[in-house]
Amino acid sequence: GAGVSQSPSNKVTEKGKDVELRCDPISGHTALYWYRQSLGQGLEFLIYFQGNSAPDKSGLPSDRFSAERTGGSVSTLTIQRTQQEDSAVYLCASSSYRGTGIGQYFGPGTRLTVT
Amino acid sequence: AQTVTQSQPEMSVQEAETVTLSCTYDTSESDYYLFWYKQPPSRQMILVIRQEAYKQQNATENRFSVNFQKAAKSFSLKISDSQLGDAAMYFCAYIIPQGGSEKLVFGKGTKLTVNP
Numbered sequence: 001g002a003g004v005s006q007s008p009s010n011k012v013t014e015k016g017k018d019v020e021l022r023c024d025p026i027s028g029h030t031a032l033y034w035y036r037q038s039l040g041q042g043l044e045f046l047i048y049f050q051g052n053s054a055p056d057k058s059g060l061p062s063d064r065f066s067a068e069r070t071g072g073s074v075s076t077l078t079i080q081r082t083q084q085e086d087s088a089v090y091l092c093a094s095s096s097y098r099g100t101g102i103g104q105y106f107g108p109g110t111r112l113t114v115t
Numbered sequence: 116a117q118t119v120t121q122s123q124p125e126m127s128v129q130e131a132e133t134v135t136l137s138c139t140y141d142t143s144e145s146d147y148y149l150f151w152y153k154q155p156p157s158r159q160m161i162l163v164i165r166q167e168a169y170k171q172q173n174a175t176e177n178r179f180s181v182n183f184q185k186a187a188k189s190f191s192l193k194i195s196d197s198q199l200g201d202a203a204m205y206f207c208a209y210i211i212p213q214g215g216s217e218k219l220v221f222g223k224g225t226k227l228t229v230n231p
Contacts, residue, residue: 050217
């Protein structure tokens with residue numbers, strides 16, 4: 001694909017509902033990242049996938065957050081029992097090399113609003 | 116703690132002029148990579164420029180250049196001949212490529228306004 005794509009672009013949900021956010025990385029990119037961007041906290045790392053290695057989940061804020069990456073490509077970020085503080089823009093990024101700092105390429109994000 | 120500080124929440128510049136955005140960071144590592152990202156109102160984060168910490172030469176990408184001072188842990192971005200399309204949030208960030216994670220650590224951002 002031409003770039004990282006994310007869906008949906010915007011999501012409004014009621015407090016307590018579960019949501020799934022999808023990310024399609026650039027074809028061939030082995031690394032995939034999720035970040036959260038909120039007014040109060042800025043940009044925060046959530047989770048990182050690299051090839052077949054165990055993901056780095058150190059940024060997930062609670063056990064209501066989980067993510068998976070199927071077939072080394074598409075990733076889904078799931079938030080269970082959403083809370084109002086989960087309202088934010090969720091950004092996905094991918095990169096092609098490990099350890100070279102070549103830079104990550106971001107998708108347009110999903111704006112999540114919890115009412 | 117690893118941190119990135121952007122001391123200018125907002126900056127403005129006249130079209131065609133030059134502006135410099137400041138960034139300092141704190142890490143005890145010697146091997147890392149530094150980045151400037153641009154985020155226009157469309158939300159899309161765009162990589163502007165990158166710098167390897169082991170390189171003394173400052174990176175340049177067309178109208179964008181950096182002033183990297185490793186000892187001072189400073190990484191400022193200079194935008195020359197500013198254009199209206201440069202208006203955006205600018206984020207300074209770094210990666211420490213070790214272990215199993217290469218997460219970006221971001222500053223809070225600087226909002227750049229370009230006046231016609």
